[in-house]
Amino acid sequence: MGQIAWLGPHNPFPNPLIETDPDPSVPGLIAVSERIYPGQLARAYQSGIFPWYSENQPVLWWSPDPRMVLKPSAFKCSDSLRKMIRLFCQNTNSQIAVDADFGAVIRSCATSNRKDQDGTWITHEIMDAYADLHERGNAHSIAVIEDGQMTGGLYCVAFGGMVFGESMFSRKTNASKIALAALSAWCLQNEISMIDCQQETAHLLSLGVAPITRQAFLEQLQISLN
Template identity: 75%
Template sequence: MSQITWLGPKDPFPNPLTQADLDPSVPGLIAVSEGIYPGQLARAYQTGIFPWYSDNQPVLWWSPDPRMVLNPANFKCSDSLKKHLRHFCQDAQSEIHVDADFSAVVRACATSKRKDQDGTWITHEIMDAYTALHEQGHAHSISVTHQGQLIGGLYCVAFGAMVFGESMFSYETNASKLALAALSAWCLQSQVEMIDCQQETAHLRSLGAAPIPRKEFLEKLQTSINQSNIERPWTFNKNILACWI
């Protein structure tokens, strides 16, 4: 069995097509580092790798097989969610904001309690690294508000025409689904064909996501990150939800 690669500040990531799953006990773990070094997070995403670890652990870098993805056209909008969308769009005190307060969305994702999960993988180091990506124009937040108060949202990463979903939160019922519905609608409008969801969960599957082989994901990634048809900066509001109603 080969040893998991320890990365220094300038070391390249292993190729996920040839060097993933070096340890069968932790499938998808491709590398480890002491910290997240400058520029490393951007390189990871463009290679199909993401960090996922807890406090007091080294940084664990993953490229799972299969990979959970959402084709925006396959977003599942149930009848009950459609009803909620209609009400939300008609409510003058409800809104969706893009990149309005990235830090607030990340903090909310980090502190939201989740079923069967103790603690959070969104450490202070993660917050700092994704904030740096946001400042570079590669990480985005979608905020769902009511009466000016944040009630749900998500944050994601984007390179070229590839979007990587990171984390969602809800303070009110369906608020995170509203954010994902808005992101999916924007991706449809912008001809983004895939939202990376990383790992399979029943919740993501219920919203239309499905697993695909790692090889297929990586091939699509390399095609998508070189496309430049996405308008910058990202701008849309709740009217984009009309496509699901």
């Protein structure tokens, strides 16, 4: 059994292709740090690593195997969702807002009630770190607006030809699905070949998300960054 790296402000991340799962009892956990240091989040994503932890925990850095991804052209749109999107588009008081209010979207993701989940992993530290990425042009938000109210949305990270989906919220049935459909369309327009969805859920599987190996994901990431 190896030792999980404890990172200081200037330590590089382990290479997930070489130092995979240092502790097999915690598969996918690559490294730990006391906090998210300046510049660390950008380096993590470009290495295929993301943070996921709770308050009162150190920052846990992950690179799971397999990795759940969505090819934008493979987004599954059921007949009922297609009908809802059509009605949404016909409503002149509805709109999809990209990067209109990143802070409001991430706060909504943080405060949304989720089934079988107590609390949120989107801490104030997380919100500040992703807001910094947004200011640098590497984090984006999509909001679903209906009659002046934000009914759903998501935020994501983008480097090269890869988008990393982070969190969604929905205040109305299927609003988060509309947001993901909008993200898929945005990716197609911007020639982005893959959306990283990180973890497997029944909700994501129903929308076309599928697993690939960590190695395949990391190889595709490096191609997208060049």
